[in-house]
Amino acid sequence: MVSQQRQRGFSLLEVTIAMTVFGVFLVVFFMLTAEMRDWEKRLPVNLMRNPQIAGVLGRMRRDVQDAWIPFGKTPYVNEHDGFSMSSPNTIILNVMQSTGGNQIIVWDFNTPGVARRIAYNVGFKNEWRAAGLPEDFAKNFTIGAVELNDRPYGVRITMKDDHGRVAIDQILQPRTHN
Amino acid sequence: MPRTMAAMRDQRGFSLVEVMVAFLVLTIVITVSLAAFLERNKRLQQATEIVLAYQALANEAEYRRRMPFTELESQPASFVSDTQVLDPLEPYGTAVKVEQVKPGVKSVTMTVRWRSGERSAQLSVLRVETGASSLW
Numbered sequence: 001m002v003s004q005q006r007q008r009g010f011s012l013l014e015v016t017i018a019m020t021v022f023g024v025f026l027v028v029f030f031m032l033t034a035e036m037r038d039w040e041k042r043l044p045v046n047l048m049r050n051p052q053i054a055g056v057l058g059r060m061r062r063d064v065q066d067a068w069i070p071f072g073k074t075p076y077v078n079e080h081d082g083f084s085m086s087s088p089n090t091i092i093l094n095v096m097q098s099t100g101g102n103q104i105i106v107w108d109f110n111t112p113g114v115a116r117r118i119a120y121n122v123g124f125k126n127e128w129r130a131a132g133l134p135e136d137f138a139k140n141f142t143i144g145a146v147e148l149n150d151r152p153y154g155v156r157i158t159m160k161d162d163h164g165r166v167a168i169d170q171i172l173q174p175r176t177h178n
Numbered sequence: 179m180p181r182t183m184a185a186m187r188d189q190r191g192f193s194l195v196e197v198m199v200a201f202l203v204l205t206i207v208i209t210v211s212l213a214a215f216l217e218r219n220k221r222l223q224q225a226t227e228i229v230l231a232y233q234a235l236a237n238e239a240e241y242r243r244r245m246p247f248t249e250l251e252s253q254p255a256s257f258v259s260d261t262q263v264l265d266p267l268e269p270y271g272t273a274v275k276v277e278q279v280k281p282g283v284k285s286v287t288m289t290v291r292w293r294s295g296e297r298s299a300q301l302s303v304l305r306v307e308t309g310a311s312s313l314w
Contacts, residue, residue, distance in 0.1 A: 029212070036219050042266040046226040149244035169263035171237040173244075 044165035053137075056115045056130045057157065057170065060091075063105050063117075064155050064172040067093040088142045091155065109138045136162070146171055224297075227267060231290045231299035234264050238274070238288050239303050247307045250276045250284055257288070267292040282307040 010018075047053050089109040094102055103121040115130040115137075134140075140161070146154040148171075159168035192200075237259045245253055257272040264270050270292040277285045284305045291298040 032212070032216060036216065036223070039223050040219075043223060043226045044230075044266060046222070046229055048229050049225075148241055149246075153244065154240060165266065166263050169233055169237065169260075171240045171259070173240050 044163070044167035045161040047159060047161065047167040050134075052115075052130050052133050053159075053168075056133070057168070059117065059128075060107055060157070061170075061172050063093050063095055063107070065175045066095045066097075067174040068096050068102065069094075069153070069174055088144065089138055091143050107143075109141050109143075112136070112138055148173060227292065227297065228299055230263050230267060231292070232301070234259070234261050234272075234290055235288050235299060235301035237263075238272075239286075239301060242274070242286050242288070242303065243305070247284070247305055250286065250305060264290065264292075269294075271295075279304065 048057075091107045093105045093107075095105045096102055101121070103119050106116075106118040106120070108116040108118065113131065113133050113135050115133060117128040117130075119126045119128075137159075141157070141159045144156045144158075146156040148154045154171045154173040157168060157170045157172065158166060161167045234257065238257045241259045242250070242253075253274070253276075255274055257274065261270075261272065264272075267290075270290060273289045273291075275287045275289075277287070279285050285302055286305055287300060287302045289298055289300045
């Protein structure tokens with residue numbers, strides 16, 4: 001009974017000081033993170049940090065650089081030209097090998113979460129798969145042709161993140177071959 | 179029961195020194211954690227910004243590779259490629275500088291600046307005159 005009488009709550013002054021200190025802390029925290037949050041909203045997801053995506057793009061870059069194209073044509077074509085046909089989720093390339101021969105490479109992004117690279121070489125078929133890509137990878141990933149100087153030499157790869165922000169935009173073009 | 183009441187009477191609050199030491203420790207822990215969190219986020223943002231900037235630089239390089247060697251100096255001094263990948267860095271600026279290194283060799287330097295010029299990324303390519311048209 002005696003101890004209960006001694007118990008008392010906090011005074012108004014104590015509560016006010018405690019809340020003021022807490023409020024100051026909150027204001028400082030929000031000020032420090034405001035700019036950071038603003039930039040986070042603007043910046044796309046860094047998809048290049050995904051090792052699968054970086055691996056696919058790296059390998060695809062090499063294929064396009066090694067591609068052989070008839071003069072004035074593009075490694076990416078929308079209509080059948082008697083040689084290859086591509087779509088926004090597929091690219092077909094005629095790639096030169098270090099041995100001097102050619103092989104047809106098909107990059108196929110139509111399977112959710114999977115990138116397939118199929119190489120055809122005189123009766124042999126060889127497939128390389130990158131699994132574990134984001135499920136909506138194919139939906140947000142597009143391949144198109146881009147004009148460089150005066151002709152559609154280039155292949156343009158774009159990918160948006162879940163919020164529709166462009167995260168990947170890369171132009172690739174074949175290199176000269178001797 | 180009497181023992182419990184006695185024990186309760188013996189209870190006392192923390193002294194001012196104890197509370198202050200506890201607050202000091204808590205403040206240090208919070209400050210260090212917050213600083214580490216902010217620094218980590220800043221670096222992640224910088225990494226994302228640089229990835230965007232270098233994609234734009236590499237794309238511009240592909241355009242400049244295709245331009246005729248003799249007309250490199252007369253080309254626009256800013257990027258001619260589509261720079262939509264740089265939209266999150268608005269306002270940003272782009273610049274292209276062409277210098278003759280020696281006869282038949284030109285250096286093309288592309289620059290992207292953002293955050294009021296505080297940050298920048300640069301890429302240089304050397305163009306060699308091959309005698310052919312529109313080659314790199």
